[in-house]
Amino acid sequence: MALPSSYLTSSKNLAGILNSIVGAQAPEKFTTRFLESLDYKGSADRLVIGLLKSLKFLEDDGRPTKRYYEYLDQTQSTAVLAEAIHEAYTDLFQVNKNAHAMSKADVVNKFKTLSQGQYSESVLGKMGTTFTSLCALADFSSASPAKSESQSNDTDQEENSDDKNAGEESAGNKGNDPKKGLSIGGLVYNIQLILPESRDPKVYDALFESMKKHLS
Known part of the structure; x- marks a missing residue:
């Protein structure tokens, strides 16, 4: 199940924390001490560390990833966040590609189905609030949806199949398939042969033998 188990018990400071992250120098490790240095010292605020993971x-050890550094660029931070949300909540977006526009109630209902009773109503409510609060801070119009591993494999297989077909077609042209025409210098020539009337099969054998010799 591609749904994060991390959630916030209170999302009121989420926007402020993310804004502070953009405005601060990236730490060697994102710890509770670093969070406190941003003036977020509440126990509820500390849960954002698990969410960021x-x-x-x-x-897992708190070191910033490439995505963290990309988020620091204010010209793309909202799109980076949208991509991260799409990837973290893959199962939800497979159910509804516009999950970021769903109401909290609809999100909670989908979480309930996807988690198969794994979480209590209280937890599902907090997970729903966390998700909708994140989406409110992201720009999905410019983010590229993350592909799941299975989708990525399917795409790779299709590309390999296309490459194989292209190679077979190219090989066919090189062999001058009579059905496709004679290829010379990148140009394709269709040759029509008018056979003479003759009852002697040796005449036709000689013609086809000559064609094979000169066109192969």
Whole structure:
């Protein structure tokens, strides 16, 4: 199930924390001490660290990832966040490609189905609030949807198949398939042969043998 288990018990400071991250120098490791240095010292605020890990902004040990540094660029931060949300909540976006526009109630209902009763109503509510609060801070109009691993594999297989077909077609032209015409210098010539009337099969054998010799 591609749904993050991390959530916030209160999302009121989420926007402020993310804005502070953009305005601060990236730490060697994102710890509670670093969060406190941004003036967010509440226990509820500390849960954002787990959320940032789910969004692949941080490694498991708290080190900033490439995505974290990309987020620091204010010209693309909202799109980077949208891509991170799309990737973290893959299953939800597979159910509804416009999940970011769903109401909290609809999101909670989908979470309930996707989690198969794994979470209580209270937890599902907080997960729904966390998701909708994140989406409100992201720009999905300019973000490229993240591909799931299975989608990526399917695309690779299609590309390989196209390459194979293209190679076979090219090989066919090189062999001057009579059905496709004679290829010389990149040009294709269709040759029509008018056979003479003759009852002697040796006449036709000689003609086809000559064609094979000169066209192969």
